Amino acid sequence: MKLQGKNAIITGAGRGIGAAIAELFAAQGANVACVSRTQANSDRTAEVVRAAGRRALALAVDVGDCAASEKAFDQVVAEFGTVDILVNNAGVTKDTLLMRMSEADWDEVLRVNLKGAFNWTKPAVKHMVKQRSGRIINISSVIGLIGNAGQCNYAASKAGLIGFTKSVARETATRGITCNAIAPGFIVSDMTSELPQAVKDKVLAGIPSGRFGEPADIAETSLFLASTASSYITGQVLAVDGGMVM
């Protein structure tokens, strides 16, 4: 058990990559606070955590809402006592070409994907600095590294998350806290299933591994970054993408 007795918060835990991380962390001994916008989705992942014999907390929170996020963070501390691991995974897309993009499309993606990480990392760092230990994992994207037509808002939010990760890593390194980013490539999930087949075929042609990734691929990397095995790694961006970006 790599996370025996640890307490984790995972945002965007209701589906896809977040749900896979919650499941793996629980299997490795962690209690998990499952955060998503929809209570039913948080509940479902929390059930999976409980089925593994761990404690779970199902929270319905809009991570872009600062006050609600801080309140929810306090609720986790009240319930679990400590927070050892934070995974900022919640993310949305509002894809369209820049010339067609509304201000609302831009604002919403930045609010959830980037400000959401700020909203949860701030209380987490305050807590972890006192505790003198902690693991923060931000789920970015290869799109934050290479850009993508039709995703200037998403790419900006994910690139922003990388700068955020490195700054937090520098601020907190002396306190036994690590902060790293994972940049998933094309992962099979609800977010990517909406894409047209022609787009998927084109993406696949650019992946040296010749396959799309699974949420479990990201969960395993998150486990490594959450465990003691990675205590000397901070401020890094790990692309988990079948070789798509190198």
Next chain:
Amino acid sequence: MAEKSLEDKVKDIIVKQLGVNAEQVTPEAKFIEDLGADSLDTVELVMAIEEEFGVEVPDEDAEKLQTVANVIEYLKDKADL
């Protein structure tokens, strides 16, 4: 037992936050130069003071709190503690 003085409370917080001996916490002692605090320590110290005394210390005030005496004077001015 009489309630601790403001000075003693501040001293206790500094000893705890910075992991120094009580004898080192003289009024003139500077947090960074004399007591070995780094930037995070000073932020933590201000947060601990806010918590203990129920006051809010804005950033522009926090910057001026460089010595033990600075903190005690500041708190006395701030809230008639």
